[in-house]
Amino acid sequence: MNYIKRLELFILQWCIALTVLAQITVFPWPAHLTEKKEIFILTPNINIKGNGEYADKLAQDLCQDLKNLSFLNIKIPEKRSIEFRLNTQSDFEKEAYSLKIDTEKILLEASSKEGLFYAKETLWQMIKQRKGKLAVCHIKDYPQYQWRGFMLDESRHFFGKEKVKQYLDLMASLKLNVFHWHLTDETGWRIEIKRYPKLTTEGSIGNWHNPQAPAKYYTQKDIREIVAYAADRNIMVIPEFDMPGHATAVCRAYPEVSGGGEGRWKHFTFHPCKEETFRFISNVLDELIDLFPSPYIHIGGDEVHFGNQSWFTDPNIQRFIKENNLINETGLEHYFIRRVVDIVASKGKTAIGWDEIVDAGVSPSKVIVMWWRHDRKYQLLKALEYGYRVIMTPRRPFYGDFIQYASHKIGRQWSGYNTLETVYDYPSSINYLMRGYEKQVMGMQFSMWTERIANEKRLDFMTFPRLIALAEAAWTLETRKECTSFLQRLPIFLQWLDEKGIYYFNPFQPSSTPEPDAPDKEDVLKNG
Numbered sequence: 001m002n003y004i005k006r007l008e009l010f011i012l013q014w015c016i017a018l019t020v021l022a023q024i025t026v027f028p029w030p031a032h033l034t035e036k037k038e039i040f041i042l043t044p045n046i047n048i049k050g051n052g053e054y055a056d057k058l059a060q061d062l063c064q065d066l067k068n069l070s071f072l073n074i075k076i077p078e079k080r081s082i083e084f085r086l087n088t089q090s091d092f093e094k095e096a097y098s099l100k101i102d103t104e105k106i107l108l109e110a111s112s113k114e115g116l117f118y119a120k121e122t123l124w125q126m127i128k129q130r131k132g133k134l135a136v137c138h139i140k141d142y143p144q145y146q147w148r149g150f151m152l153d154e155s156r157h158f159f160g161k162e163k164v165k166q167y168l169d170l171m172a173s174l175k176l177n178v179f180h181w182h183l184t185d186e187t188g189w190r191i192e193i194k195r196y197p198k199l200t201t202e203g204s205i206g207n208w209h210n211p212q213a214p215a216k217y218y219t220q221k222d223i224r225e226i227v228a229y230a231a232d233r234n235i236m237v238i239p240e241f242d243m244p245g246h247a248t249a250v251c252r253a254y255p256e257v258s259g260g261g262e263g264r265w266k267h268f269t270f271h272p273c274k275e276e277t278f279r280f281i282s283n284v285l286d287e288l289i290d291l292f293p294s295p296y297i298h299i300g301g302d303e304v305h306f307g308n309q310s311w312f313t314d315p316n317i318q319r320f321i322k323e324n325n326l327i328n329e330t331g332l333e334h335y336f337i338r339r340v341v342d343i344v345a346s347k348g349k350t351a352i353g354w355d356e357i358v359d360a361g362v363s364p365s366k367v368i369v370m371w372w373r374h375d376r377k378y379q380l381l382k383a384l385e386y387g388y389r390v391i392m393t394p395r396r397p398f399y400g401d402f403i404q405y406a407s408h409k410i411g412r413q414w415s416g417y418n419t420l421e422t423v424y425d426y427p428s429s430i431n432y433l434m435r436g437y438e439k440q441v442m443g444m445q446f447s448m449w450t451e452r453i454a455n456e457k458r459l460d461f462m463t464f465p466r467l468i469a470l471a472e473a474a475w476t477l478e479t480r481k482e483c484t485s486f487l488q489r490l491p492i493f494l495q496w497l498d499e500k501g502i503y504y505f506n507p508f509q510p511s512s513t514p515e516p517d518a519p520d521k522e523d524v525l526k527n528g
């Protein structure tokens with residue numbers, strides 16, 4: 001009986017080998033891949049083991065995942081194994097791994113937890129794609145960039161814990177490792193701060209379309225749960241506390257720290273020079289730091305000029321500018337940034353700020369710059385020349401609120417829009433700028449602003465498939481990136497999205513996935 005089963009397996013292996021070969025599909029595409037004309041058929045009673053604590057955990061996770069697969073039905077007595085080996089002495093780079101599939105054994109190896117985790121994600125994709133019939137191959141893989149991020153704005157619209165967890169799962173499978181969480185802005189404050197309860201009882205009321213919408217926010221318990229969920233998937237969560245601008249929700253709740261503002265931008269800024277403001281910020285940061293173990297805190301720093309009108313007329317602010325030789329309101333803005341960066345540094349963390357902070361005169365050792373103004377390439381160059389580390393999230397092509405297809409109507413455009421291909425090809429068009437500064441470029445990020453994204457369907461549609469392209473652009477070595485090959489593989493990932501019930505734009509059949517309705521008439525924008 002055993003003999004017959006083995007023969008059956010052998011014949012099956014050869015039949016399938018022909019179809020499986022040269023069809024390995026992995027996202028993102030790996031650094032090295034060699035394959036043989038042989039096949040490994042996964043069976044349900046295969047031995048899966050690790051060589052210690054974390055490797056054992058991954059082995060158990062894989063066992064659990066396999067239980068849910070209906071296609072593993074060939075039952076043979078097993079000598080073959082899947083082995084997870086974490087060896088901190090081996091000479092893999094931090095996130096690198098090796099995945100070796102032989103006819104008798106699958107070996108996953110790395111010198112770090114991150115690497116071993118990614119080896120498992122790669123294997124899992126191959127199992128799903130080939131329904132357990134794996135090409136014998138050897139993958140040696142490591143990333144191009146250390147920062148592979150996704151930003152979600154939950155101030156303008158709130159999506160909640162389950163959606164965030166679903167995205168963290170997808171990010172992990174794409175080897176994205178940073179979740180930048182934009183939780184504060186003019187529309188709403190979305191995180192419980194025990195010392196300042198009005199931040200949530202008042203500050204979290206409303207969304208972009210309805211200022212009276214019921215309060216929506218994350219409790220500290222929720223935050224801890226999500227941070228742990230992300231850490232389990234090798235994802236670092238970076239909170240953003242946007243200041244001194246985009247602070248409307250805070251200042252609405254605590255007018256004593258407001259810097260005024262006018263009309264639509266009322267209460268847009270923190271008061272830039274009251275000691276009370278800095279005490280308030282420091283206290284909030286204490287709670288944020290307790291919740292988020294990441295070494296970084298994003299402090300915003302963008303678009304202050306939108307709502308700093310009262311800085312020009314308030315006699316106390318004007319006196320402060322004169323007495324401290326700050327020259328003008330921009331000098332005052334820079335003073336504010338320097339103080340906050342120092343507060344963050346005094347708490348043992350590194351600040352991240354939008355690219356305006358390049359001009360604030362902060363030491364490059366204390367802050368990391370997020371370059372977003374694609375039309376100001378000199379700001380990127382200046383950041384690099386001054387010695388800052390930089391994360392690239394230029395509006396074009398990395399802002400998810402820009403449309404992705406010519407006939408789409410809801411979302412931004414600015415001398416064009418952000419197609420899947422433009423996301424994939426980045427940063428080749430600006431490589432010339434970064435030459436000589438490569439070590440300062442930490443990586444890149446797809447940023448999803450949600451003014452015009454009021455529900456999950458629109459969020460999914462604007463995120464996918466562009467986030468898959470970003471993941472490959474950030475992970476895969478530039479020499480291995482190839483848009484045609486990516487597009488050939490893409491239908492497989494789209495099928496996985498279908499299985500999870502996630503809506504996306506299908507670039508191969510645009511009319512089969514129509515743009516979800518605009519949340520509001522005014523959302524049908526063409527410019528800006």
Ligand code: TNX
Pocket residue numbers: 302303354372399401412449450451
């Ligand atoms: C600019 S990016 C902003 C956001 C908006 C976004 C819309 C940045 C630092 N500020 O507040 O949501 O444009 O695309």
